[in-house]
């Protein structure tokens with residue numbers, strides 16, 4: 027094997043690439059940032075509250091021998107969302123992979139959602155993703171990758187309380203498929219990953235509704251952030267060039 031072959035081996039197939047992971051300070055985003063760095067990418071992450079947590083992720087990226095950057099950028103702020111893309115590409119020199127991970131969950135009966143609730147969830151989970159993607163599409167190198175983090179809630183009739191959250195995540199499915207068409211001529215793919223119950227701050231496996239969520243899966247347990255990150259890493263890599271406009275469940279059989 028030549029050194030070039032080694033660089034392009036599956037476990038290191040993002041060597042020379044740059045990724046931006048939104049909401050990379052905790053949970054699925056942090057695990058994804060570290061997984062992409064392990065595959066050879068330099069990685070920028072965004073955060074809002076978790077400055078120290080974001081710095082820890084950057085140190086983890088650097089410990090893997092890659093460059094890491096933490097950018098404070100609130101997805102609900104149109105200017106910050108767009109600037110984050112430009113800052114990531116400027117500080118790391120290019121942009122190959124966008125992972126739209128930043129998101130908020132808000133469950134409850136339909137009548138209880140205020141206008142502020144609706145605006146916050148849609149501004150984070152839909153408008154922020156759209157504007158980030160729009161900015162990234164202008165920066166992505168040929169062969170680039172766009173990966174959305176959706177939800178298993180869009181894949182079947184969900185448990186109670188999911189109207190607002192499912193509305194927001196369902197919008198990303200349409201966006202993903204339209205992007206797959208629009209960006210195909212530049213070799214850019216767009217796919218969406220639907221996690222099931224994943225043990226994070228948003229949805230702790232020790233939480234009050236955890237037992238029911240575990241029982242809803244075929245495997246009978248929560249997943250880990252790393253299990254979602256592995257799917258993202260596959261979709262980000264060179265081996266996934268013929269995979270676009272597609273939905274992938276990482277949900278322990280929740281949607282089955």
Ligand code: NDP
Nearest residue numbers: 049051052053054073074075076101128129224226228229
């Ligand atoms: P966490 O709550 O553990 O982490 C959320 C991350 O998103 C944090 O890094 C947070 O940053 C960031 N974030 C939140 N709001 C914003 C914002 N306005 N702008 C930028 N960043 C923001 O969540 P998870 O890791 O569990 O979730 C990650 C994604 O996966 C979300 O899109 C979620 O909807 C989705 N998902 C999660 C499931 C689960 O069971 N955990 C199941 C299905 C989907 P900071 O802390 O710095 O503010």
